[in-house]
Amino acid sequence: MFFLGDRLEFPPVEAANEDGLLAVGGDLSPERLLLAYKSGIFPWFNEDALILWWSPDPRMVLFPNKIKISKSMRKVLRNDQFRLTQNTCFEEVLDNCAKVQRKGQEGTWITPKMKLAYLDLFEKGFAKSFEVWEGDVLVGGLYGVDLGHVFCGESMFSAKPNASKFAFIKMVQECEENGYKLIDCQVHTEHLESLGAEEISRDFFMKILQDQLYTGQ
Template structure:
């Protein structure tokens, strides 16, 4: 495993181990995070542990035309049950992603240092959020890294039923309008699969990432 130094460098992602771990250490500076995402790498680690840098194979993605919207979700969207905004309250979105409890999880991988790092990315125009409101209260949302033609989703939260799905679907519809190539979802989970996401080989993901 590669140990990250002060130099802005990552080894080829082909050197990642079977689990997808490529490197350890380093920092969460804006420059390093941007290099990571542009290289198909992202940080993911437990509080108190060194930073781990991942590039899994296969990679979970959504090709935007493959989005699945159920009839019940389409009804919710058409009835305007929620109001959706973009990039209006990034810090509250990432903070909720940190604090909202999820089934089967005892803690969070979103550390306080990570919150500050991604808020810095937001101020630089790189990290962006989607907010879902109900009765003027923030009830759901998501955030991720915007690479211009690929959006790298990081985390979602929901305080009421379907709020995170509304954020996800609304984001995808906006990305389609702006001719993005895909939404990166990193690793498999069944909830994402139900929305149309699927796994592709890492080499294919990198080809799309590097293409103009």
């Protein structure tokens, strides 16, 4: 196990164990977080625990042109039930994501320190939120880290049926329009798979992340 000190560094991702755990410790400074995401690493840990850094193999991703939209969601996208905004209430989206009860997970990994760290990234222009409104009420949304050619999705919430799917699909469509190569979904879930996400090798993911190839998928 690699224990991080004060130096701004990470071990190579190939050093991660079979669960994807790479390192422990360090801090949540914007500089370290950006280095992590650019290196194929993300933090994920419970409240009052040491910071854990992960780089799983395989990696769950979505190629933007492979988004799956069901007939029912196409209808939702066509009607005027929801409207989408960007970066209008990042902190509120963050707060709502932290409150979501997730299967097999005790508490939230969006701790107060983590929240402050992502707010700092947002203020520096490296994080982004997508908000879903029903009238004037925030009913869904997601946020993530924006690397310019890869969007690293972090968390989403839904207070109304289909609201988070609406945010996710709209985000993916915008990424495709703007030439993004990949949406990083990190780890497998059936929900993400139903939307078109798939697992690829960490090596392939790293090549895309480091802009070493154009997938053409």
